[in-house]
Amino acid sequence: MNKRFTLLSAWVMTILLIACTPDEQIKEVALPPEAESKSLEDIKIGFSMDTLQEDRWFKDRELFVEAAEKAGVEVEVTVANGDDVKQVWQTEKMISEGIDVLVVVPHNAESMAAIVERAHDAGIKVLSYDRLVRNAEVDLYLSYDNEQVGILQATVMTELVPEGNYVYLGGAETDYNAHLMKQGVFKVLKPYIDKGDITVVFNQWTKDWVPEVAKANMETALEVNHQQIDAVIAGNDATAGAAIEALAAYDLAGSIPVAGQDADLAGVQRIVNGTQNLTMYKSIDDLSERAVELAIKLALNEEIQEDRTINNGKINVPSILLPPVPVDRTNIKETVIADGFHQKKDIYQ
Incomplete structure (x- = not known):
């Protein structure tokens, strides 16, 4: 009786598979995405930066790498020095070498659209860091408002x-x-x-x-x-x-x-000296840590809750925007010094 039941079950399963559409059959036998089995040690983030000319971008690089190391993931950083062609070449190289997610600070918001497409062709998601890539299907935008x-x-x-x-x-x-x-x-x-x-x-x-x-x-x-x-x-x-x-x-x-x-050191010093009245502080520590956290989630195909969407000329990009803080002579201590963004001795030298 058990043998007859087994034969009947096999026959029923065969009939069900034949009755399914090809797509449904594929869904039934498809393997889970590779990303679901990744561990943090397997993840490699590509961080493509436009420039290090301004003081703040040095901090972005240092804090981003520090946050990635703390999270236990690998990161490769490239700097294009304001050269569109160089940035495209650098990002294409990272894509070909097998990064899991691309974080990009575009020099030219328009020209980097092609890179987003190439990354997607390779199964790599793209996070726009601080600057939004235009006219591309960017997966996520993280910046200050x-x-x-x-x-x-x-x-x-x-x-x-x-x-x-x-x-x-x-x-x-x-x-x-x-x-x-x-x-x-x-x-x-x-x-x-x-x-x-x-x-x-x-x-x-x-x-x-x-x-x-x-x-x-x-x-x-x-x-x-x-x-x-x-x-x-x-x-x-x-x-x-x-x-x-x-x-x-x-x-x-x-x-x-x-x-x-940007609350550059020189800018804050000018506020103290009275030649500049205002700067806008955007905690790079918060930005870089959040960027690494979100990049990991993208690499793992985890759900991300965005604040809003911003249209970049092609799609409404899921976006997370952090609040900026005005800094003048009255609140330097409570902002950039309290956060360790600048040292008191450097500001008041």
Whole structure:
């Protein structure tokens, strides 16, 4: 009887398999994804960076590697030095050598779209770190709320200077974050502009975030406006510092409010010295640790709960945005010093 039952069961299973569609049969016999069996020791993260020119990017690299080592995963870091072709080549090499997840800080938000596609073709997920890759099916975007950076910059500056001539020195036009910051700045300035209280007399991008370009732009703004400038909002602390150099040539450094962002050491020192009024602190410690944590989850195909989505021109990218913190002379101790981002002795040297 047992033999007859076994034969009948085999016959029934055969009939069921024949009745299934090909796709259903494949699902029935498919092996679990390789990622599900990975351990942390098996994971290799590729971290593609645009540049180390600014002080903050050195910190990003150090803290990212430190967080990866603490988590027990391998990480390979490449730096493109602002070269699109080099960054594409470096990331293609990492993909071909078998990374499990790609974390990328794009130099050019548009040109890195092809790399996202190549990574996906190789079964590798992509996390946009701090800067969003445009027109690509990015798996996750992690950054600070860059529009909020601009909103906070402009809010503080309009409290200091509610009327007058403003200069806006944006970041690199190829950096989508620069567009988001500008969007935030002008969202706040618009009512003042509409009332005629504020006039933006100069508004220019800074190619590749190069400080010398920002300085030349500020010099032009001063010349064409006969030094009649009342406030400067800059894309980061390096461009703010360049603007202050241009102002110093006219003995205006310290008399015209200047806002930057990134809380670079030089920027915080200028706040103490009175030539810069504001910077925006974005804890790189939090950002790098969260990036490693999320990269591991992507590599393991684990669920990630995003805060919101941001459209990058192709899809609504799942995004996690951390809050920035304004820093002026009143809260340096409670922010960058308390977090160990800068040492008190270095700031007040």
